[in-house]
Each structure stands twice: as C-alpha cells, then as structure tokens.
Amino acid sequence: xxxxxxxxxxxxxxxxxxxxxxxxxxxxxxxxxxxxxxxxxxxxxxxxxxxxxxxxxxxxxxxxxxxxxxxxxxxxxxxxxxxxxxxxxxxxxxxxxxxxxxxxxxxxxxxxxxxxxxxxxxxxxxxxxxxxxxxxxxxxxxxxxxxxxxxxxxxxxxxxxxxxxxxxxxxxxxxxxxxxxxxxxxxxxxxxxxxxxxxxxxxxxxxxxxxxxxxxxxxxxxxxxxxxxxxxxxxxxxxxxxxxxxxxxxxxxxxxxxxxxxxxxxxxxxxxxxxxxxxxxxxxxxxxxxxxxxxxxxxxxxxxxxxxxxxxxxxxxxxxxxxxxxxxxxxxxxxxxxxxxxxxxxxxxxxxxxxxxxxxxxxxxxxxxxxxxxxxxxxxxxxxxxxxxxxxxxxxxxxxxxxxxxx
Amino acid sequence: xxxxxxxxxxxxxxxxxxxxxxxxxxxxxxxxxxxxxxxxxxxxxxxxxxxxxxxxxxxxxxxxxxxxxxxxxxxxxxxxxxxxxxxxxxxxxxxxxxxxxxxxxxxxxxxxxxxxxxxxxxxxxxxxxxxxxxxxxxxxxxxxxxxxxxxxxxxxxxxxxxxxxxxxxxxxxxxxxxxxxxxxxxxxxxxxxxxxxxxxxxxxxxxxxxxxxxxxxxxxxxxxxxxxxxxxxxxxxxxxxxxxxxxxxxxxxxxxxxxxxxxxxxxxxxxxxxxxxxxxxxxxxxxxxxxxxxxxxxxxxxxxxxxxxxxxxxxxxxxxxxxxxxxxxxxxxxxxxxxxxxxxxxxxxxxxxxxxxxxxxxxxxxxxxxxxxxxxxxxxxxxxxxxxxxxxxxxxxxxxxxxxxxx
Numbered sequence: 001x002x003x004x005x006x007x008x009x010x011x012x013x014x015x016x017x018x019x020x021x022x023x024x025x026x027x028x029x030x031x032x033x034x035x036x037x038x039x040x041x042x043x044x045x046x047x048x049x050x051x052x053x054x055x056x057x058x059x060x061x062x063x064x065x066x067x068x069x070x071x072x073x074x075x076x077x078x079x080x081x082x083x084x085x086x087x088x089x090x091x092x093x094x095x096x097x098x099x100x101x102x103x104x105x106x107x108x109x110x111x112x113x114x115x116x117x118x119x120x121x122x123x124x125x126x127x128x129x130x131x132x133x134x135x136x137x138x139x140x141x142x143x144x145x146x147x148x149x150x151x152x153x154x155x156x157x158x159x160x161x162x163x164x165x166x167x168x169x170x171x172x173x174x175x176x177x178x179x180x181x182x183x184x185x186x187x188x189x190x191x192x193x194x195x196x197x198x199x200x201x202x203x204x205x206x207x208x209x210x211x212x213x214x215x216x217x218x219x220x221x222x223x224x225x226x227x228x229x230x231x232x233x234x235x236x237x238x239x240x241x242x243x244x245x246x247x248x249x250x251x252x253x254x255x256x257x258x259x260x261x262x263x264x265x266x267x268x269x270x271x272x273x274x275x276x277x278x279x280x281x282x283x284x285x286x287x288x289x290x291x292x293x294x295x296x297x298x299x300x301x302x303x304x305x306x307x308x309x310x311x312x313x314x315x316x317x318x319x320x321x322x323x324x325x326x327x328x329x330x331x332x333x334x335x336x337x338x339x340x341x342x343x344x345x346x347x348x349x350x351x352x353x354x355x356x357x358x359x360x361x362x363x364x365x366x367x368x369x370x371x372x373x374x375x376x377x378x379x380x381x382x383x384x385x386x387x388x389x390x391x392x393x394x395x396x397x398x399x400x401x402x403x404x405x406x407x
Numbered sequence: 408x409x410x411x412x413x414x415x416x417x418x419x420x421x422x423x424x425x426x427x428x429x430x431x432x433x434x435x436x437x438x439x440x441x442x443x444x445x446x447x448x449x450x451x452x453x454x455x456x457x458x459x460x461x462x463x464x465x466x467x468x469x470x471x472x473x474x475x476x477x478x479x480x481x482x483x484x485x486x487x488x489x490x491x492x493x494x495x496x497x498x499x500x501x502x503x504x505x506x507x508x509x510x511x512x513x514x515x516x517x518x519x520x521x522x523x524x525x526x527x528x529x530x531x532x533x534x535x536x537x538x539x540x541x542x543x544x545x546x547x548x549x550x551x552x553x554x555x556x557x558x559x560x561x562x563x564x565x566x567x568x569x570x571x572x573x574x575x576x577x578x579x580x581x582x583x584x585x586x587x588x589x590x591x592x593x594x595x596x597x598x599x600x601x602x603x604x605x606x607x608x609x610x611x612x613x614x615x616x617x618x619x620x621x622x623x624x625x626x627x628x629x630x631x632x633x634x635x636x637x638x639x640x641x642x643x644x645x646x647x648x649x650x651x652x653x654x655x656x657x658x659x660x661x662x663x664x665x666x667x668x669x670x671x672x673x674x675x676x677x678x679x680x681x682x683x684x685x686x687x688x689x690x691x692x693x694x695x696x697x698x699x700x701x702x703x704x705x706x707x708x709x710x711x712x713x714x715x716x717x718x719x720x721x722x723x724x725x726x727x728x729x730x731x732x733x734x735x736x737x738x739x740x741x742x743x744x745x746x747x748x749x750x751x752x753x754x755x756x757x758x759x760x761x762x763x764x765x766x767x768x769x770x771x772x773x774x775x776x777x778x779x780x781x782x783x784x785x786x787x788x789x790x791x792x793x794x795x796x797x798x799x800x801x802x803x804x805x806x807x808x809x810x811x812x813x814x
Contacts, residue, residue: 170775226641233742234741234777237776241738244734255770255772328735332645332646333645363663366559369559370641
C-alpha cells in the first residue's frame with residue numbers, strides 16, 4: 001500500500017459541501033449554491049461524486065413553492081467510519097466517527113514517552129484495532145486514519161520534522177509506518193490544526209466564522225480557521241503559538257527560539273515550577289516524572305479549585321501568559337473567537353477561560369471593530385482526535401481510501 | 408458622490424488575472440487558465456470585462472504551433488491612472504501609477520502631526536492635485552485614490568477606528584471626507600496591507616509566494632500575502648505586528664496591550680531612548696520633536712553607519728526585537744519570506760536586514776521544512792502608497808471609479 005497524502009488546499013469544494021450538508025440536514029443543491037458561493041456546476045459535480053462515494057444520499061423532495069420540487073440531501077451516516085488519533089509524548093486519544101461525524105467510540109491512551117517510534121506505533125496499531133473490535137466496527141468499513149500529532153511536519157510526505165520526544169522521531173515517515181503496521185490508509189496532520197477543524201465540525205463554532213484554536217496537551221499549539229477554511233500557510237506548519245517569544249530575555253527553547261510561550265504557560269513548565277516550590281510536590285502528591293506531566297497538571301488543577309493558593313497561583317500564571325498570546329494571535333489573524341482545546345484545557349480550562357477572556361477584552365487591537373469571545377472546545381480532550389477523523393472525511397482521499405480499505 | 412468601498416474578498420478573480428497579465432506581458436487566455444487555476448469561462452468573462460473597461464487590450468496573435476493561433480493580451484498602460492497615498496502622523500507619500508503599475512510621479516509629504524482631520528485632508532487634497540498637475544495628468548483620467556493609513560479601520564465603511572494621532576480621528580469617515588474635498592473616489596486600506604500587496608505588484612517577490620511584510624513608518628504594522636492573495640482575517644484588521652507582546656512585564660501601550668513590539672523597536676521608542684542617553688541628542692543633532700521622529704531616525708541611522716557606537720546600539724536593539732517578532736510572524740503564518748518596507752526601513756533597512764535574517768535562520772520553528780529569506784522592499788519609502796494605487800487597480804471599482812471620474 002502506498003502512502004496517500006493530498007496536496008494542502010485541494011479538498012476545498014468537497015470540504016465546504018460536506019460541512020454544509022452536515023450542518024444543514026435536508027439541504028438542496030440550490031441551497032448549497034446559495035450558501036457555499038460555489039457555482040451550480042461545481043455543486044452538481046461535487047454532490048454527484050459524494051453520492052457515488054456513498055457519503056451522501058438523496059432523501060426525498062421538498063414541497064414545491066411554485067417552482068420545481070428540490071431533491072434533498074443528507075449524509076449517509078452508516079456508510080462507513082473514520083478513525084482519529086491524537087498522540088504526543090504525554091497524551092493520546094483514539095476516536096471512531098461515522099460519516100455524519102457522530103462519535104461511535106473513544107479511548108484515552110498514554111503518550112509513548114521516550115519509546116522508540118516502532119514500539120510506539122505497534123502499540124498504537126493494537127490500541128486502534130482493540131477500539132474497532134470493542135465498537136463492533138469491521139475494518140473493511142473504515143476509510144482511513146487521521147493521525148494528529150505535533151509539528152513541524154512535511155504533511156505532503158507524512159513525515160515528522162521534529163526531534164521530539166527523541167531524535168529518532170526526526171524525519172520519521174510516520175503516516176507510511178503506521179499504514180504498514182495497521183494495514184489502513186493514514187493521513188498525517190498537525191494536532192492543533194486538527195482540533196481547530198474538528199471544532200467546526202462538531203458545531204462548537206458558527207459556520208463561516210473566523211476563529212483560532214489554542215491546543216494544549218503536553219505542549220501548546222494552535223490552529224486558525226477563516227471563513228470555515230483551515231489556514232495552512234506556506235508549508236502547513238502554521239500557528240505554532242507555543243513558540244512565539246513572550247520574553248526576548250527568556251530561556252532558550254528546544255525549538256531554537258527564546259522565551260517561548262510554552263516555557264511560561266505549558267504544562268511542563270507549570271509542573272516544573274510546582275516542583276521547585278517548597279512542599280508543593282508532597283502536598284499535591286505530584287509524580288514529577290516528565291511523562292506524567294498531564295496527570296500532575298490534573299492534580300495541580302484539582303488543588304487550585306479546592307483553594308490551594310500555590311496551585312491557584314501556578315495555574316493563573318500560565319493562564320495570564322496564555323491570555324497575552326491569545327491577544328497576539330487575535331492581533332495578527334484578526335479573529336472573532338478563541339477556542340481552548342485539548343487534554344490540558346479539558347482538565348483546567350474552567351480556570352483559564354475568565355483570565356483569557358479578560359485579556360482579550362482589554363488588550364485586543366481591533367476591539368472597537370468587534371468583540372473576541374473565548375470558549376472551551378466542545379470535544380474536550382478528544383478535540384485533535386475528532387479533528388483527525390474529520391480531516392479524513394473532508395479529504396478527497398475518501399473514495400481512494402475506500403478502495404484501499406476494501407478487502 | 409457616494410463612498411464606494413467593496414466587500415473584502417470580491418476582487419479575487421479580477422486581481423489574479425490583472426496580476427498575471429502584468430507579470431507576463433503577451434499572455435493568452437489559455438495560459439491564463441493554466442496559470443490562474445480559474446475556469447475557462449471565468450477567464451473569458453473577466454478578460455472581456457477588463458477589455459470593456461479599457462484596462463487590457465489585445466495585441467496580436469501568437470505563432471500557431473499546430474493549433475489555433477492565440478490572441479495575446481497586455482495591460483493598456485496609458486488608459487488611465489490611479490493615485491496612491493500613504494499617511495500617518497509622522498510621514499506621508501503620494502504616487503501616481505499607470506495601469507501597468509509604472510510609477511509616473513511621486514512626492515514625499517510630511518505627516519499631519521496633530522492637525523485636525525479637516526485641515527490635514529484639505530492639505531492632502533491640495534498636495535494630490537499639485538502632483539497631478541506636475542505630472543501632466545488630467546483628473547478625468549484618474550480612476551481613484553487608494554489611501555493607505557494606520558489601523559484599526561472599518562474598511563467597508565472607510566472609517567478609522569483608532570484615536571491616533573488625536574481622538575478627533577477616531578470614527579472619522581476618512582475615505583468619504585477626502586472624496587468630498589478632492590472630488591475623486593477614495594478607497595481606504597491599512598498601510599502595511601497595502602505595502603504587502605504593492606510589493607507583489609512591483610515584482611519584489613515571486614508570483615504565488617507566501618510572505619509577510621513588516622512595515623515601519625512612525626509605527627510598525629504588517630501584512631501577509633498567501634499564494635498571491637492578501638490575508639484579510641475576519642474584519643480586515645489583521646497582522647498588527649506592532650502590537651504583539653514582546654514582554655508581558657512591559658509598559659502599557661496606547662492600544663490597550665502591554666510590552667508591545669512598537670515600544671521596543673518602533674522609531675518613536677528608538678528616538679525616545681536616544682534622548683535619554685547622555686550627550687546623544689546634541690552629538691547627533693536630534694530635534695526631539697515627536698513629529699520629527701522619522702527625520703531623527705535618519706540622523707541616528709547615518710551616525711550608526713558612520714561608526715557611532717551609541718547610534719549603532721540603538722538601531723541594533725530595535726533590529727533584534729524586529730527579528731524576534733519576525734520569527735513569531737513566521738511561526739504563526741508559516742511564511743517563506745519577510746519583506747521590510749516603509750519609510751523607516753528605507754532609511755535604516757540595511758542595518759536591520761542581517762540582524763533579522765540571523766534570527767530567522769536560527770529560531771524559526773519550521774526551518775527544517777524550508778528557509779525564510781528577509782529582504783528590503785523594492786518600493787522603498789513609497790511601498791504603502793504604491794500598494795494603495797495597486798489596490799485601486801485590482802479592485803472591482805475600477806469601472807465604477809472611471810464613471811465617477813468622468814467629467
């Protein structure tokens with residue numbers, strides 16, 4: 001089986017039409033033309049292709065209002081499934097969604113830590129297979145796997161361009177390797193980008209809105225959606241908000257930059273700071289093992305909610321820096337909404353939200369043009385995994401994947 | 408005369424076709440289809456409209472290579488003119504370009520300082536009229552004026568949303584006011600956005616490339632172009648790079664944020680710092696009047712080039728912060744190039760360029776995916792004014808403006 005990545009911006013019309021049919025069940029082709037801005041000919045072709053691929057079916061005709069009755073369309077939810085995976089050193093999640101984007105199964109998995117890529121991917125393949133079995137899904141009904149992980153990446157080739165968590169991952173053809181082990185087609189994408197588009201799909205934001213997603217698992221990433229389309233940039237390595245400079249006099253970061261947001265606000269930095277404070281480790285029962293970072297964050301968060309002043313101060317410090325970065329993101333991308341997504345916001349988002357909102361209210365450059373709303377992801381810890389599954393649904397690969405997935 | 412602003416993203420096909428014809432003289436419709444990604448029908452319609460509007464003409468047929476000979480197209484350079492204006496508190500520039508984008512006339516003007524908007528706009532109208540007279544251009548041949556100034560703005564309404572330089576400018580319907588005084592249609596846009604698209608037009612960057620423009624006049628702004636299209640964001644107030652936080656513990660900025668890039672790297676901050684250093688004011692003969700900021704920057708720059716260590720240190724401090732911000736811009740927008748544009752880089756860009764390039768080389772997140780090149784604008788101090796003129800050329804307003812401009 002060959003690796004089957006697409007070029008960055010090809011799936012545009014297909015993605016728009018799928019989004020509209022998902023968001024507006026029983027929509028007609030004429031309404032699709034009106035709401036998409038695409039031509040009638042494009043809608044006709046894309047809808048025919050989606051029907052041929054079994055993703056969409058016709059479900060009857062609308063009442064005539066004087067004109068010709070219109071055929072109505074809806075997603076063919078049971079026609080197949082896609083798998084979404086989020087994985088970084090510290091955390092992981094696998095979901096199965098049907099063609100309407102409904103969640104059919106989910107499981108949280110531990111991040112691979114510093115395991116070798118091969119060991120980590122074999123374990124991941126077994127975990128995917130186990131979830132399919134538990135969910136009663138036959139693998140011949142699976143179109144493919146959307147694998148959402150950290151950047152930078154060469155998305156077209158499906159390879160990683162980061163030496164995280166160990167140098168063995170740098171240059172790894174991760175999509176092709178998992179394909180080989182699992183026997184299902186795999187698409188690679190950035191975890192925060194996936195979370196951003198997943199939020200759109202699950203209805204956490206309005207259609208055609210312009211918003212940013214700040215994604216916090218073990219690290220911090222970002223994704224931007226403008227008028228319903230993912231912002232990709234020149235090489236699909238955009239919105240690396242965890243690595244913008246918050247203090248030029250700050251510490252060097254493994255990314256090559258200095259004083260990065262991750263070093264002020266990321267879960268690793270929160271836990272590192274907690275371990276340096278007298279008595280906090282013992283009082284909050286922190287593990288201190290770097291691979292337990294997200295678990296330790298949960299302990300700090302619980303203590304903060306319970307009134308522990310040190311824990312509260314640790315979370316608030318991170319949240320203020322998150323807020324400063326959110327303002328920079330808004331000032332650069334001119335956004336209407338900031339969504340906080342991923343495992344770490346699923347844990348501590350309620351404490352972050354008011355602090356980030358206060359920064360957005362007071363400091364955004366264009367606040368006289370429009371307000372900026374902060375909100376928590378509708379998908380919680382699974383945001384990137386759901387997004388990975390959605391990216392497969394929206395890709396032009398679906399028919400190709402279907403052929404590959406056929407027995 | 409009514410104000411005639413367009414919706415943000417309407418001129419897309421027309422702009423793409425004009426760019427291609429400008430960049431490729433003697434291009435055929437078939438080549439336009441191949442290079443634009445637009446359909447044959449769209450190309451046929453857009454080209455017919457451009458010919459009807461007098462912007463493009465047919466200039467003969469290509470040699471037949473077996474097939475039907477192809478009619479060749481080129482811009483009708485002499486069919487009319489547009490005026491571009493850049494204006495902020497500290498600096499200004501007026502240019503006249505023909506339809507091929509050739510520079511026909513230019514003049515540098517002083518910024519309005521804290522003059523009232525009405526006084527400033529009456530003076531600006533006289534300066535525009537004087538340049539038209541000096542350049543032998545009849546106002547009936549002028550399509551319109553592209554007015555590039557600071558943000559935030561309500562671009563659709565042509566109004567300013569900033570209390571800079573005085574609160575009287577906040578809410579000013581600047582495009583409509585200048586239209587009324589001048590008797591020519593006026594389009595309002597952000598100065599840095601204009602500079603970014605102007606750079607594309609004058610050939611300073613490759614067609615379809617993804618780059619950011621950092622624009623420095625009295626303040627610092629930014630513009631991003633992705634695959635040849637301006638990034639607009641949700642409300643056309645994007646890429647305000649002068650107001651991203653470089654140090655969360657920094658001073659409050661008039662924008663509402665803290666520790667903004669402008670406060671570390673902007674011309675005002677360079678001059679303010681110079682005035683605080685012992686003997687620098689006298690030695691470099693600085694005015695110290697805030698409205699002479701750009702002139703004082705020129706004196707500091709000249710001294711730096713001449714070997715004055717204080718002057719060099721002042722410029723280098725600013726350049727390093729510019730470099731940090733350029734890295735953040737690249738990490739967020741995933742760009743291949745950073746163009747330094749505007750009056751202040753026209754003065755001191757040669758000192759900034761190597762420092763910014765060194766930061767880009769060492770600190771960009773996706774440097775393993777592709778290099779990032781820094782370069783100086785091909786338009787020097789006139790970058791935003793040239794961009795303003797180009798924005799009028801690319802807008803769908805051109806035929807409408809032409810009717811308005813007719814006697």
